[in-house]
Amino acid sequence: MAKIEVEHLYFYYGSKLVIEDISLEIETYKITALIGPSGCGKSTFLRCLNRMNDTIPGTRHRGRILLDGQDIYDPHLDVVTLRQRVGMVFQRPNPFPQSVYNNVAFGPRVQGLKHGQNLDEVVERSLREVDLWDEVKDNLNQDALSLSLGQQQRLCIARTISIRPDVILMDEPASALDPISTLHLEDLMRELVQDYTIVIVTHNMQQAARVSDDTAFFLTDDGQVGKLVEFGPTGRVFSAPEDTRTENYITGRFG
Amino acid sequence: MRQRIMQRVGFALLALTSLIVVVPILLVVGIIVARGLNAVSWEFLTAMPREGMRAGGILPAIVGTILLTLGTALAAIPVGVAGAIYLSEYASDNIFTRSIRLAIINLAGIPSVVYGLFGLGLFVIFLRFGTSILAGSLTLAIMTLPIIVSTTEEALRSVPMEFRTVSASLGGTRWQGIWKIILPQAFPGIVTGVLLGLLRAAGETAPILFTVATFFLPRLPQSVFDQTMALPYHLFVISTQVPGMPMEIQYGTALVLLVLVLSLNLVATLLRSYFRRRRQW
Numbered sequence: 001m002a003k004i005e006v007e008h009l010y011f012y013y014g015s016k017l018v019i020e021d022i023s024l025e026i027e028t029y030k031i032t033a034l035i036g037p038s039g040c041g042k043s044t045f046l047r048c049l050n051r052m053n054d055t056i057p058g059t060r061h062r063g064r065i066l067l068d069g070q071d072i073y074d075p076h077l078d079v080v081t082l083r084q085r086v087g088m089v090f091q092r093p094n095p096f097p098q099s100v101y102n103n104v105a106f107g108p109r110v111q112g113l114k115h116g117q118n119l120d121e122v123v124e125r126s127l128r129e130v131d132l133w134d135e136v137k138d139n140l141n142q143d144a145l146s147l148s149l150g151q152q153q154r155l156c157i158a159r160t161i162s163i164r165p166d167v168i169l170m171d172e173p174a175s176a177l178d179p180i181s182t183l184h185l186e187d188l189m190r191e192l193v194q195d196y197t198i199v200i201v202t203h204n205m206q207q208a209a210r211v212s213d214d215t216a217f218f219l220t221d222d223g224q225v226g227k228l229v230e231f232g233p234t235g236r237v238f239s240a241p242e243d244t245r246t247e248n249y250i251t252g253r254f255g
Numbered sequence: 256m257r258q259r260i261m262q263r264v265g266f267a268l269l270a271l272t273s274l275i276v277v278v279p280i281l282l283v284v285g286i287i288v289a290r291g292l293n294a295v296s297w298e299f300l301t302a303m304p305r306e307g308m309r310a311g312g313i314l315p316a317i318v319g320t321i322l323l324t325l326g327t328a329l330a331a332i333p334v335g336v337a338g339a340i341y342l343s344e345y346a347s348d349n350i351f352t353r354s355i356r357l358a359i360i361n362l363a364g365i366p367s368v369v370y371g372l373f374g375l376g377l378f379v380i381f382l383r384f385g386t387s388i389l390a391g392s393l394t395l396a397i398m399t400l401p402i403i404v405s406t407t408e409e410a411l412r413s414v415p416m417e418f419r420t421v422s423a424s425l426g427g428t429r430w431q432g433i434w435k436i437i438l439p440q441a442f443p444g445i446v447t448g449v450l451l452g453l454l455r456a457a458g459e460t461a462p463i464l465f466t467v468a469t470f471f472l473p474r475l476p477q478s479v480f481d482q483t484m485a486l487p488y489h490l491f492v493i494s495t496q497v498p499g500m501p502m503e504i505q506y507g508t509a510l511v512l513l514v515l516v517l518s519l520n521l522v523a524t525l526l527r528s529y530f531r532r533r534r535q536w
Binding site for chain 2: 050052055057080083084087088090094097098107111156159160
């Protein structure tokens with residue numbers, strides 16, 4: 001079943017077309033990896049899915065993005081509500097310079113959950129889901145920036161899932177992490193996908209091959225416009241790519 | 256070898272120039288403390304002036320300056336901080352906001368005596384506040400606004416953009432992000448800017464000259480519509496307008512003004528270093 005359906009999506013920064021005619025379906029409770037060389041529009045595409053590009057002035061789009069069948073650009077759909085359903089984890093771990101507790105509690109609080117038992121439970125559950133609880137439970141008031149980078153990134157994921165989104169977007173979430181933390185994060189993604197739909201942008205093809213169920217390969221044409229070259233189950237895309245450009249990329253001939 | 260000597264000479268010159276900055280401050284403070292300390296007594300701080308201000312204390316001037324600074328704070332902080340939040344977090348870049356910024360820069364460049372005349376025209380005469388603490392505070396507030404707006408805006412802008420993005424990605428409204436994340440991070444910078452602005456207001460003479468300050472009024476103000484004495488103007492008066500004024504009292508008055516202003520400065524510095532220790536990026 002498709003969680004997100006993208007139909008003929010075009011996206012512009014000002015008058016410059018950056019991605020052209022993208023159509024694909026993101027399956028519920030699966031990890032979809034977006035791969036491709038730098039500047040191919042995969043991050044821009046990711047940021048379309050929860051309208052984070054809206055925060056940049058002068059951007060516009062054409063085409064439709066459906067979340068559970070509903071157009072996310074529908075004027076009746078509040079963008080704040082959309083982002084509560086489609087959460088995001090960023091490239092660099094970016095916890096707020098506040099306590100561990102306050103980081104996880106931010107989302108529930110802006111949704112109106114007050115102090116007390118409920119909030120404590122949400123914080124504990126979120127930290128347990130990212131395997132961070134045992135490492136921080138003794139001192140939830142410690143500054144989030146005193147954690148290691150790997151812990152900080154898991155904290156950021158806990159912050160994202162604290163408000164129970166349907167979808168988690170991850171923009172190269174492991175690029176600032178060491179190999180051990182990266183593996184830890186990949187294991188975590190396999191656990192999280194039981195409850196969430198995950199879309200991940202990654203530069204690392206081994207990572208895409210290891211964690212994802214579906215893979216979308218993006219590439220720019222001569223005019224620097226990003227296009228979707230190939231999309232399908234990860235095993236098939238990596239073992240028997242239909243397009244020679246995909247084959248060249250995943251075998252390391254360019255990129 | 257030659258280069259090393261040249262470098263030594265260069266560093267020595269740089270050290271010398273920075274010393275030149277420090278020397279006047281040490282001299283000013285040193286001379287005022289040395290010559291004014293004897294005048295400062297409990298009576299000097301708590302009594303009314305007597306014998307044409309040549310004896311007694313300067314209580315009404317101290318109280319006047321404190322009241323004026325408080326009034327300035329009440330008027331300037333909410334407007335200045337709110338304006339800066341609007342400019343930094345909400346306003347898009349267009350002709351309207353650009354002209355606001357231009358106005359702020361120009362406001363900061365206006366000589367203080369012009370603010371005094373403006374306050375006289377607007378608050379004292381047109382709005383009929385009379386020469387009063389209200390008129391004086393509002394005049395000082397307008398003079399302080401550009402400092403508060405620009406330092407607050409600076410402080411808000413120094414908070415990394417990504418925190419706003421993260422807040423939005425968690426379904427926070429713009430205001431929730433500002434209130435819970437951005438303002439707490441910018442707070443030390445805002446406090447410093449506000450205190451520096453108030454500090455300047457506390458020491459100004461020209462803006463209060465026509466709007467509130469009186470030559471000699473040996474009682475404490477009863478309402479915001481009263482006139483009051485104030486330290487900077489009092490200092491001007493006893494230094495130039497009163498024949499036979501003991502030097503000691505002049506230096507004593509200068510010392511009290513200096514201590515008031517420097518203690519505000521000290522508070523700003525302490526707050527800044529306290530918050531800096533807690534901030535880690």
